[in-house]
Amino acid sequence: MGPQNVAFGIIAAAMIVGAIRVVTTKVVVHAALYLVVVLAGAAGLYVLLAAEFVAWAQVLIYVGAILVLLLFGIMLTRAPLHPSSELDNDQRWPALVVSLGIAGLLIAMLADAFQDDKVRITNATGTGEIADSIFNQFVVPFEVVSILLLGALVGAVVLARRDD
Amino acid sequence: MLATIAQSLLAEGEHVVDSVGEGGHEALEAASWILQQGWLMPLVPAVSFFAILFFGKRLPRQGAEIGLAAVGFTFLWAVLSAFEWIGGSAVVERSTTWFSNGRFDIDVGIHVDGLTVMMFVVVTTVSALVHVYSLEYLRGDQRFTYYYAALSLFTASMLNLVVADNLLQLIVGWELVGVCSFMLIGHWWEEKPNSDAALKAFLTTRVGDVGLMLGAITLFFAVGTFNIEAINQAALSDGIRHGLLLTAACLLLLGVAGKSAQFPLHIWLPDAMAGPTPVSALIHAATMVVAGVYLVARTYGVFFEGFSIDSGGINLLALTGGVTLFIAAALAFVQHDIKKVLAYSTVSQLGYMIAALGVGAWTAAVFHLFTHAFFKALLFLGAGSVSHAAHHTFDMREMGGLRKYMPRTFWTFIIGTVALAGIPPLAGFWSKDEILLGAKEGDFGTILILGSIGAFMTACYMGRTVFLTFFGEYRGHGTPHESPGLITVPLMILAVPSLLIGLINAPGIEKFNDWVAFHVPDVTFHLEHHDFDPGLALISTVIAVFGFAVATWVYYWQKAPKGLLERQPVRAVHTFLEQKYYLDHIAVSGIAAGTAGPIARGTYWINQHVIDGIVNGVGVATNRFLAPFTYDVLDQELVDGMYDDIAGATSAVGGLLRKAQSGLIQRYALVLFAAVGAGGAALAYLT
Amino acid sequence: MYLNQYLFLAAVLFCIGVYGVLSRRHAVLVLMSVEIMLNAVNINLIAFSVHIQEVSGQVFALFVITVAAAEVGVGLAIVILIYRNLASPYLDQVDSLKG
Numbered sequence: 001m002g003p004q005n006v007a008f009g010i011i012a013a014a015m016i017v018g019a020i021r022v023v024t025t026k027v028v029v030h031a032a033l034y035l036v037v038v039l040a041g042a043a044g045l046y047v048l049l050a051a052e053f054v055a056w057a058q059v060l061i062y063v064g065a066i067l068v069l070l071l072f073g074i075m076l077t078r079a080p081l082h083p084s085s086e087l088d089n090d091q092r093w094p095a096l097v098v099s100l101g102i103a104g105l106l107i108a109m110l111a112d113a114f115q116d117d118k119v120r121i122t123n124a125t126g127t128g129e130i131a132d133s134i135f136n137q138f139v140v141p142f143e144v145v146s147i148l149l150l151g152a153l154v155g156a157v158v159l160a161r162r163d164d
Numbered sequence: 165m166l167a168t169i170a171q172s173l174l175a176e177g178e179h180v181v182d183s184v185g186e187g188g189h190e191a192l193e194a195a196s197w198i199l200q201q202g203w204l205m206p207l208v209p210a211v212s213f214f215a216i217l218f219f220g221k222r223l224p225r226q227g228a229e230i231g232l233a234a235v236g237f238t239f240l241w242a243v244l245s246a247f248e249w250i251g252g253s254a255v256v257e258r259s260t261t262w263f264s265n266g267r268f269d270i271d272v273g274i275h276v277d278g279l280t281v282m283m284f285v286v287v288t289t290v291s292a293l294v295h296v297y298s299l300e301y302l303r304g305d306q307r308f309t310y311y312y313a314a315l316s317l318f319t320a321s322m323l324n325l326v327v328a329d330n331l332l333q334l335i336v337g338w339e340l341v342g343v344c345s346f347m348l349i350g351h352w353w354e355e356k357p358n359s360d361a362a363l364k365a366f367l368t369t370r371v372g373d374v375g376l377m378l379g380a381i382t383l384f385f386a387v388g389t390f391n392i393e394a395i396n397q398a399a400l401s402d403g404i405r406h407g408l409l410l411t412a413a414c415l416l417l418l419g420v421a422g423k424s425a426q427f428p429l430h431i432w433l434p435d436a437m438a439g440p441t442p443v444s445a446l447i448h449a450a451t452m453v454v455a456g457v458y459l460v461a462r463t464y465g466v467f468f469e470g471f472s473i474d475s476g477g478i479n480l481l482a483l484t485g486g487v488t489l490f491i492a493a494a495l496a497f498v499q500h501d502i503k504k505v506l507a508y509s510t511v512s513q514l515g516y517m518i519a520a521l522g523v524g525a526w527t528a529a530v531f532h533l534f535t536h537a538f539f540k541a542l543l544f545l546g547a548g549s550v551s552h553a554a555h556h557t558f559d560m561r562e563m564g565g566l567r568k569y570m571p572r573t574f575w576t577f578i579i580g581t582v583a584l585a586g587i588p589p590l591a592g593f594w595s596k597d598e599i600l601l602g603a604k605e606g607d608f609g610t611i612l613i614l615g616s617i618g619a620f621m622t623a624c625y626m627g628r629t630v631f632l633t634f635f636g637e638y639r640g641h642g643t644p645h646e647s648p649g650l651i652t653v654p655l656m657i658l659a660v661p662s663l664l665i666g667l668i669n670a671p672g673i674e675k676f677n678d679w680v681a682f683h684v685p686d687v688t689f690h691l692e693h694h695d696f697d698p699g700l701a702l703i704s705t706v707i708a709v710f711g712f713a714v715a716t717w718v719y720y721w722q723k724a725p726k727g728l729l730e731r732q733p734v735r736a737v738h739t740f741l742e743q744k745y746y747l748d749h750i751a752v753s754g755i756a757a758g759t760a761g762p763i764a765r766g767t768y769w770i771n772q773h774v775i776d777g778i779v780n781g782v783g784v785a786t787n788r789f790l791a792p793f794t795y796d797v798l799d800q801e802l803v804d805g806m807y808d809d810i811a812g813a814t815s816a817v818g819g820l821l822r823k824a825q826s827g828l829i830q831r832y833a834l835v836l837f838a839a840v841g842a843g844g845a846a847l848a849y850l851t
Numbered sequence: 852m853y854l855n856q857y858l859f860l861a862a863v864l865f866c867i868g869v870y871g872v873l874s875r876r877h878a879v880l881v882l883m884s885v886e887i888m889l890n891a892v893n894i895n896l897i898a899f900s901v902h903i904q905e906v907s908g909q910v911f912a913l914f915v916i917t918v919a920a921a922e923v924g925v926g927l928a929i930v931i932l933i934y935r936n937l938a939s940p941y942l943d944q945v946d947s948l949k950g
Contacts, residue, residue: 004852012860019864019887023871028880035883038864042890045857049901054909054916058893061916066886066923073879073927077940088874089943091834095873098834102841103866109848110858117854119902125909133906134913145917152921159928827949830881830942834873 007048015041026087028079032071039063050124196248198241199256202276202327205241205284206337209234209320213313220309225299231312232295235319239292242284249281250679257393259329268389275329275392278680279461279530283326286537290450291319293654294442297545300650301442301552311351315446318344322451326458330390331380334459338376338423341452342369348447349439361438368432372422376459379415382408383466396465396684406469413470416459417480424456425511426518427488433511434495437503437558441548444503449510449544450537457517461530464521464682473524478610482522486614489515493621497628501558502547505629509584510540512618516599519611525602526682531669532595534676538665539583539591542658546577549651550633553644560632562640569644574634576655581630583662585623585708588701591666593708597701598669604700619704620711627715635720857898864891876941878930882923889919 018037025031039062046055134142212234220227259273295315302308318341325337343366350362384390386408387398398404420426425433436448447453460467460481471479492511499505513536520529551558553570567574583590586597596619603611638644646652669676826832864887871884893912900908934940 002852008852008856012856015860016863016867019867022880022883022887023867023875028877031880031883035886038887038890042894045860045894046897049857049897051897051901051909051912054893054897054912057913057916061920062886062890066920069923069927070879070883070886073882073930076931077877077879077934079877079879079940086941087876087880089830089876091831092874094834094838095870098838098841098873099866099870101845102837102869103862105841105845105848106862106865107859109844110855110862114854114858117902119852119854119857119898121901122904125901125906129906130909130913133910137907138910138914141914145914148918149921152925156924156928159925160931825949827946828943829945830873837869837873 004048008045011041011044011048015045026083026085027081028074028084028087029071029081032067032074035070036063036067039067049119050121052124053127053130196251196253196256198244198248199253199276199281200258202245202256202274202280203258205238205288205327206320206324208237209316209323213316213320216309216313216316220313227309227312228295228299231316232292234316235288235292235295238284238319238323239288242281242288245276245281246285249276249278255683255685257329259391268384270332271330271391272333273329274327276327277683279458279682280326282530282534282680283458284323286534287319287322287326287451290446290537290541291315291322293541293545293657294446297445297548297651297654298440298442300648301548302440307351311348311440314344314347314351318348318447318452322455325455329392331383331392331395331463332390334392334462335376335380338419338455338459339373341447341455342366342373342423345369345436345447345452348443349436351440351443352438358438361432361435365432365436368429369422372419372429375415375418375422377419379412379417379419382412382415383463386412392463393684395463399463399465399469400684404469409466409470411470413467414480416463416466417484420456420460420518421484422456423459424453424514424518425488426456426484426515427491430488430492430511434499434504434507437501437507441503441544441551444507445541445544445548448507449540453510453514454517454533454537457514457521457529457533460518460521461526461533461682464526465684467521468524471522473522473606478608479522482519482608482611485515485517485519485522486611487515488512489519489618490614490621493618493625496621496625500560502550502560502563502629502633503544503558505560505625506540506543506547509543509622509626512622513540513584516596516615516618519615520599520602523599523603523606523608523611525599525606527669527677527680528595528598528602530680531676532592532599535583535591535595535662535666538658539580539662542576542580542655542662543584545651545655545658546573546580549573549647549655550577552647552651554640555642555644557640560629563633563638564636564640565634565638566644567634569638570646572646572652573655576652576659577634578630579659579662581626583666585626585711586619586704587708588705589667591662591664593701593705594666594669597704600704601697601700604697616704616707620707623708623711624715627712628719631715631719854898854902857894861891861894861898864888864894876943878933878940878942879927881942882926882930885926886919886923889915 015038018034018041021034022031022038025034039058043055043058043063046052046058212230216227216230220230223229256274256276259271261269262272263270295312298311298315302311305311321337321340321344323337325334325341328334328337346362346366349365350359353359353362380390383395383404386404387395389395399409422429433448433453437444439447467481468474471481473479473481489512492508492515496505496508496512499508513532517529517532517536520526520532547558549570550563550566550573553566553573554563557563579590583592586593588594596615600612600615600619603609603615868884868886868888868891871887872881875881875884893915896908896912896915900906900912930940933945937944
């Protein structure tokens with residue numbers, strides 16, 4: 001059990017606990033904070049996997065922008081700041097069954113597919129490598145995503161503006 | 165197709181049967197080349213038919229040249245064939261398959277033996293003379309070319325009929341001569357009686373043809389082929405069940421009765437005299453009408469076994485012939501039209517031939533056919549000559565005393581009459597005598613009596629004809645004169661065989677028996693040839709002379725009791741004969757009018773009262789009972805109720821299904837994920 | 852480090868996210884659950900990318916992050932609209948498409 005595994009174990013446990021709390025907590029704002037745990041944990045995992053740039057982008061965008069956006073949303077929709085028992089709807093238990101089913105299915109299939117494969121990290125993936133890949137192979141998706149962001153921006157503005 | 169037939173026929177010596185002829189042929193001869201090309205005989209006039217149709221109008225003699233050339237060729241070929249056959253030759257049987265159906269083949273072929281050669285000679289001789297005669301008789305006629313075309317076609321068809329080796333080909337020839345007869349009888353169709361006569365001829369023979377075809381089909385199913393020789397072989401060697409043979413023979417007899425004018429289908433022949441006289445001579449005396457006799461002679465095995473002729477007693481063939489010969493002779497007495505007399509005489513003589521075949525006297529019948537062709541053609545052409553002189557009338561009441569004006573016609577007519585009546589040594593005597601001999605030897609007493617009475621009547625009515633036409637004072641208009649050479653020369657030519665040809669089969673010579681015999685290969689079958697009976701010959705001669713004597717007494721010396729015809733029962737008999745036994749009345753008033761009159765009226769009554777009554781009754785019932793019931797019960801309750809229930813059920817199901825459309829996204833998402841999970845699990849399980 | 856440990860983790864997170872999407876009433880909480888699902892996918896992608904030593908997996912993960920950002924933006928705009936119209940952010944009250 002190398003230090004990586006230990007690190008992985010800790011991060012994974014934190015992430016799972018955080019995720020479960022996101023979907024079960026009775027306080028909306030707490031859900032947002034637990035989400036931060038999940039997102040940060042993901043970034044940590046990326047570092048473990050030597051994908052530095054992605055880890056950095058994850059923290060920057062997810063934790064920095066998206067989470068803030070979600071908090072704004074909570075604020076603007078006057079979510080109750082106190083514990084509320086109305087946050088779960090009627091189909092909890094069917095949802096639980098379905099999700100457990102899917103989980104079981106996935107785990108079974110993955111166990112079957114990748115039994116003892118190991119991840120061997122030879123070197124860290126440098127930003128330059130990613131940049132090369134984007135601007136050589138994936139330049140068109142890159143541009144398209146830019147336009148998508150523009151569209152999303154405009155759309156969001158149009159959707160949310162007041163009509164007066 | 166024609167090319168392959170021609171090819172196979174031109175190839176020498178295929179399918180030639182090497183067989184020994186009867187009597188005088190000791191050595192096994194190969195078939196003569198001339199006889200092997202027998203297929204030329206029908207072909208040449210057929211080509212001439214088309215040639216006349218296409219080119220005839222432009223030629224100087226309007227197509228008659230082509231016809232004369234063709235028939236002249238066939239006449240020469242026939243004479244050559246006769247010499248070859250008499251000189252000794254094997255029977256020629258050649259055929260080629262025209263059309264094969266997998267299950268059976270349809271062949272085209274020729275069968276040349278003594279009978280065929282004899283028919284060749286008869287048909288071509290009379291046809292050639294008629295061609296010549298018609299040059300004068302139909303001079304200036306508006307349809308001259310078509311007439312000669314039809315004559316050529318007729319000659320071709322008749323030759324095809326006699327040379328055919330299988331029944332199908334024979335039937336083709338049979339039907340074609342019927343068509344030509346129709347065309348030629350109705351040559352002057354502008355006058356309705358002529359076209360009526362043509363139609364009557366065609367339809368009556370058609371009735372007979374049903375029997376002919378059914379008989380041919382019966383024989384085909386019995387034997388497996390249409391080939392005549394094979395059929396005869398099978399019939400004579402017990403290869404066919406007797407019941408089947410009898411059926412086939414009766415059916416064929418129906419066709420024979422139609423074509424050879426036997427009772428009761430004889431009604432068309434006298435009316436057929438509406439056609440030009442040369443046509444009557446060719447078709448209704450010498451050739452077409454004997455096609456039926458020829459058929460019986462050709463397929464004699466079927467008739468002999470089918471009717472059990474060798475066991476004596478009366479059979480259908482003899483009975484038909486005997487009845488016909490008697491009633492036709494009776495009818496000849498009351499005719500005023502000279503051609504009609506000759507027509508009934510022909511019917512009577514055909515009856516003789518059929519009766520002869522019925523008593524087993526095959527050679528006698530065929531010999532009578534041979535001789536009769538010559539003297540009957542002579543008589544008809546003579547009648548034509550008479551009419552030509554007497555301003556185109558055939559009514560004997562307007563003739564008389566013509567022997568002063570037309571000596572050549574007169575003498576040839578006398579020769580023909582004497583031959584017909586059967587006075588030795590002319591042709592008719594020998595053949596008719598043989599028939600009576602056959603009847604006597606075969607113990608066919610009835611036929612013997614009928615035949616003898618018929619001989620008496622023949623002499624009598626012919627005497628009547630001669631006296632009315634040529635003796636006494638001329639009762640017509642203008643001055644008659646002898647006919648031109650083109651008419652009288654054929655008459656004189658025909659007088660020769662009428663005088664002499666009987667001698668071919670005179671006792672001691674009897675060459676005809678050798679040349680023309682009924683022979684089937686591989687079957688022992690022998691027809692009796694009876695020795696000459698001088699007693700019978702004397703009796704028949706006396707009968708004929710007596711007939712002439714009576715005729716002279718009544719018609720020449722006018723010694724008959726006066727007013728005989730007005731007295732009953734003679735008057736009744738006379739009327740009965742004049743009305744042709746009321747057979748035509750039966751046909752027209754009985755069958756046709758009966759259908760048109762009472763049956764039609766009865767049917768109309770049924771229609772108006774019964775059928776309409778039913779229809780109206782049904783309508784009322786529907787209106788009063790059926791409709792309300794249908795509306796109230798069936799429609800309102802059953803049908804509407806059913807629809808209401810269906811609608812209600814649909815609505816209920818819809819209500820249930822509506823619950824799925826909750827509008828809640830998360831519910832949809834739940835279902836979606838559940839489905840995905842299930843699908844994934846299934847896929848994972850299956851793969 | 853086994854590959855499977857990352858993959859299992861991703862699977863578990865994904866399923867937790869599914870549970871959240873299906874069972875939470877508040878719209879923003881649903882959006883948060885969607886984010887959890889997306890992150891699980893990203894972990895998958897990065898793990899595979901490192902496993903087969905192809906950088907395209909990481910690039911794809913970057914694109915996912917970007918699109919997620921766009922999607923949250925628009926999603927929140929919609930949530931605000933719903934709130935504006937229904938005076939309630941709870942999704943089980945959005946049922947005007949009910950049949």
